[in-house]
Amino acid sequence: MSIVRKPPSRLADSLAQIGACGIFLFRILGAVPLSLRYLRETVRQVYFVGAMSLVIIMTCGLFVGMVLGLQLYHTLSIFGGTAALGTVVALSLYRELGPVVTALLFAGRAGTSITAEIGLMRATDQLDAMEMMAVDPLAYVVAPRFLAGIIAMPLLACVFNALGILGAHLVGVVWLGLDNGTFWSNMTSSVDVWSDVMTGVWKSLAFGAVCTLIATFQGYTTPPTSEGVAYATTRTVVFSSIATLAIDFVMTAFLM
Amino acid sequence: MSASANPRVSHDDVTVRDPLIRIRGLRTALNGKTIFEGVDLDIPRGRITAIMGPSGTGKTTLMRHITGQLAPDAGEIVVDGANVARIGRDALFGLREKIGYLFQNSALLTDYSVFENVAFPLRQHLKLPEELLRNIVLTKLQAVGLRGAANLMPSELSGGMMRRVALARAIVRDPMLIIYDEPFVGLDPIALNQILKLIRTLNQTLGITSILVAHELAAVRRIADSIYLLAGGKIAAHGAPDELARGETPWTRQFFSGEADGPVPFHYPAPDYAVQLGLAGAAP
Numbered sequence: 143m144s145i146v147r148k149p150p151s152r153l154a155d156s157l158a159q160i161g162a163c164g165i166f167l168f169r170i171l172g173a174v175p176l177s178l179r180y181l182r183e184t185v186r187q188v189y190f191v192g193a194m195s196l197v198i199i200m201t202c203g204l205f206v207g208m209v210l211g212l213q214l215y216h217t218l219s220i221f222g223g224t225a226a227l228g229t230v231v232a233l234s235l236y237r238e239l240g241p242v243v244t245a246l247l248f249a250g251r252a253g254t255s256i257t258a259e260i261g262l263m264r265a266t267d268q269l270d271a272m273e274m275m276a277v278d279p280l281a282y283v284v285a286p287r288f289l290a291g292i293i294a295m296p297l298l299a300c301v302f303n304a305l306g307i308l309g310a311h312l313v314g315v316v317w318l319g320l321d322n323g324t325f326w327s328n329m330t331s332s333v334d335v336w337s338d339v340m341t342g343v344w345k346s347l348a349f350g351a352v353c354t355l356i357a358t359f360q361g362y363t364t365p366p367t368s369e370g371v372a373y374a375t376t377r378t379v380v381f382s383s384i385a386t387l388a389i390d391f392v393m394t395a396f397l398m
Numbered sequence: 399m400s401a402s403a404n405p406r407v408s409h410d411d412v413t414v415r416d417p418l419i420r421i422r423g424l425r426t427a428l429n430g431k432t433i434f435e436g437v438d439l440d441i442p443r444g445r446i447t448a449i450m451g452p453s454g455t456g457k458t459t460l461m462r463h464i465t466g467q468l469a470p471d472a473g474e475i476v477v478d479g480a481n482v483a484r485i486g487r488d489a490l491f492g493l494r495e496k497i498g499y500l501f502q503n504s505a506l507l508t509d510y511s512v513f514e515n516v517a518f519p520l521r522q523h524l525k526l527p528e529e530l531l532r533n534i535v536l537t538k539l540q541a542v543g544l545r546g547a548a549n550l551m552p553s554e555l556s557g558g559m560m561r562r563v564a565l566a567r568a569i570v571r572d573p574m575l576i577i578y579d580e581p582f583v584g585l586d587p588i589a590l591n592q593i594l595k596l597i598r599t600l601n602q603t604l605g606i607t608s609i610l611v612a613h614e615l616a617a618v619r620r621i622a623d624s625i626y627l628l629a630g631g632k633i634a635a636h637g638a639p640d641e642l643a644r645g646e647t648p649w650t651r652q653f654f655s656g657e658a659d660g661p662v663p664f665h666y667p668a669p670d671y672a673v674q675l676g677l678a679g680a681a682p
Contacts, residue, residue, distance in 0.1 A: 267505035274465060274499040275519045275567075276491040 166359045169280055170288050176278060177285035184286040191252035191287070191354075192294030196301065198251050199244060203302035206243060207309025210234060215314050224320055228329035231310040232303075236333065236342045240303040241295075242390050245349035248295060249382035253357035256287050257378040260361025261371035269362075284358045291354025296346035303342070341397045348389055353382045418443040418575060418607045419464060424473035426459065433459050434470070435631035441609060446601050448610040448618045448639070451628035452653065452662045457611045458502060460628070461577050464609070465497060466490045478574065495523060498568035498576040502583075504560040506552040506567075512539070513548040516566045523571075538566040541596055543589070557584035565593065569600060575607045576600070582614050594621055615654055619643065627653060629662055 177184065210231050218224045260283060263269050269279040307329075314320040333339065357378045364374035419441035426434040433456040441447050449457050462468040463475050466482040475482050480493055506515050516535045520526055526534070539545040542562040552560060561584055568576055578597065582590055598621045600606045612618050618625065619639040627635040627642065627649060634649035635642055645651035652660025672678045 262508075266508070267501050267503055268507055270467065271499070271501055271505035271507070273467065274494055274497070274501075275522065276494040277518075277522050278491070 162363070163355065163359045166362070167355055170285055170355070170358070173278060173280035173285045174289065176281035177289070180282055180286055183282065184289050187286045187290035188293050191248075191256065191290050192297060195248060195251050195294070195298060198247055199298045199302050200305050202243065202247055203240075203305030204309040206239060206302075207231065207235070207306030207311075208313045209309075210239075210306065211310030211313035211318075214310075215318055215320070224314075225324045225328055227310065227314045227320060228307075228325040229332040231314075232307055232329045232333050233338060235303045235306045236338045238342075238390070238394070240299045240306065241342045241345035241349055242386060244295065244299040244302045244346065245353055245386040246383055248291075248298060248349070249353045249357070249379050249386070252291070252294075253353050253378045253382050254375045256291075256354065256357040257361040257364070257375045258371055260284070260287075260358060261364040261374050264362065264364055265366035265368075265371060279362075284362060287358055288351070288354050291357075292347060292350040295350025295353070296343050299342060299346040344397065345390060345393050348393060349386050352385045352389060356382045356385060416443065417441055418478055419609075420474075420476045421463075422474045424460075424463065424475065425471045426456070426463070426468075427471055428459070432631050434473075437473070437628075437631070437633055439626055439633060439636075441607065442623075443607050444601070444605040445623040446597065446608040446610060446621050448612060448622040448625045449628060450612065450615070450618065450625055450653070451634070453613075455628045456631070457628060458579055461499075461579055461609070461611060465494060465499060465577065495571070496574045498571065498573040500561070500564050500568045500576070500578045500581055502579045504552075504557075504564040506560055506564060508552050510552075511548070512544065512550050512552070512555070512563050515552070515563055516570050519567065519571055534570065535566075538570050539563075541569075542566045543592060558586060558589055561585065562589065562593070565596070569606075572604055573606065575609070577609045577611070579611045580613075581610070582612055582617050590617065597621055615639075615643065629653070634661075 211227065214227055214230050215224055218227060218230070260269075263279075263283065269283065272279045272282060311325060315322050315325050360374040360378045360381075364370045417440035419439075421437060421439040424434045424437040424439075426432075437460070449460060451457055459468065463470055464477060464482065466485075469483050477493060478496070480489060482490065482493065485493070507518060510518065513535055516538055517531055520531050520534065536545055536548065539548055542565050544559060544562055544566065547555065547559065547563075552563070555563065561581065565578075565581065568578075576597075581593060581597070585593060594617060597608060597610070601608050601621075610618060610622060622639050624637060625635075625639050625642050626633055629649055634653075635647055642650050643654050645654050648661050651657070652662055658664040668674070670678065
């Protein structure tokens with residue numbers, strides 16, 4: 143008997159995972175109406191994945207805005223166009239950086255936490271115990287987290303954008319001496335709510351759904367071992383990041 | 399109390415003719431390994447039936463079949479008139495509402511306090527006034543000796559205490575069937591004695607059918623009405639505890655006297671020991 147197993151096909155494995163994830167999405171959507179019974183649980187999850195992520199989102203938003211302000215100010219000054227700093231920063235944040243960086247940070251902070259929590263519930267039979275108490279874990283555990291991710295992501299992206307603009311203002315206006323009125327008036331006259339701000343909101347909603355789907359799927363299907371949970375959390379970050387950037391490209395192409 | 403002392407043990411009793419659980423021709427293989435090879439088994443209503451057997455013989459898997467957590471490859475599992483492998487999810491959940499299950503590792507919800515863990519099934523399925531709910535939960539916690547621990551979190555409990563909380567949760571809705579999967583592990587002699595009394599009281603006063611998966615023969619003999627000995631994918635023996643403890647078959651003799659030699663191999667299948675150590679063919 144050979145002790146060397148035939149290595150599984152990575153492509154077949156990946157396709158099977160994607161298919162299983164798609165089926166899992168339909169199961170979550172099927173459980174959403176029942177999960178409305180657990181509204182308190184959904185609110186609790188919005189607090190955990192949303193409010194508890196605020197510190198990292200605000201800090202990163204501020205620094206991203208400051209870096210953007212500094213880089214763009216120097217680039218624009220070559221062409222004598224520093225007056226457009228507010229506009230360029232706002233458009234970059236609203237349309238791209240806000241939703242994308244928020245999703246990447248969300249995957250690292252809230253996504254891993256969701257995966258580890260559900261994975262440990264699987265490993266310690268808590269999900270089986272719920273099933274045995276005639277409580278559907280998809281409705282009680284998974285769907286509230288899924289909804290919380292979709293609700294929290296656009297709100298977090300808005301906070302990220304606000305702090306990013308504040309950071310750019312600190313660098314451009316307070317530090318480098320750009321006129322305050324020019325900064326704000328150019329921004330407000332160039333940014334359109336529907337074509338710019340809402341583009342970011344649609345993206346955030348999509349990223350929220352995808353990142354939370356990946357996080358819950360990885361947690362729910364993880365092997366019930368410490369190693370399994372560790373791999374699942376890693377996969378959550380990797381797959382969420384790749385999915386976010388790929389979906390961003392597709393949505394940008396359609397929403398341009 | 400042995401089975402012979404229990405006046406309700408009578409094999410022509412109506413509860414035996416109309417068992418709560420009837421299993422016929424159960425066949426299961428997991429990861430290529432045969433677990434059950436034609437198991438037939440009846441769990442009578444209102445009795446305490448123990449399932450015993452060597453580790454890894456599928457006792458917990460059998461419980462997972464009974465509760466519909468795992469579908470068999472073949473065979474029929476009828477619980478209270480419903481074939482659990484064939485009924486829909488709603489019907490299965492309806493059936494599970496009538497079953498209390500004590501998990502091997504307690505499976506307490508780690509985010510909730512002891513009180514909330516026990517209250518969980520009540521909150522999910524019944525809209526009880528808070529005061530009534532509180533009284534029910536405290537009554538069950540009192541029964542397992544942990545009323546004073548109601549506000550503790552599971553992480554603050556010992557293994558034995560967690561098991562007792564899980565037991566309180568399993569009995570909180572006074573189910574028709576309670577499945578105890580290794581209920582005596584980690585219990586000190588005082589707690590063990592009290593839990594044995596509780597299981598017997600629940601069975602005698604409320605007529606709750608109980609399935610006891612355990613290895614502790616002394617404890618099982620005190621409360622069980624009958625024992626199924628599971629080995630080699632089949633029912634190796636079945637009867638009253640005292641009858642089986644006499645060890646009249648090779649299976650019961652080996653299992654109840656704890657001998658390494660017998661029909662149940664102590665060693666997991668492995669290549670020849672001497673060959674593996676590189677000693678085969680070596681000069682003496």
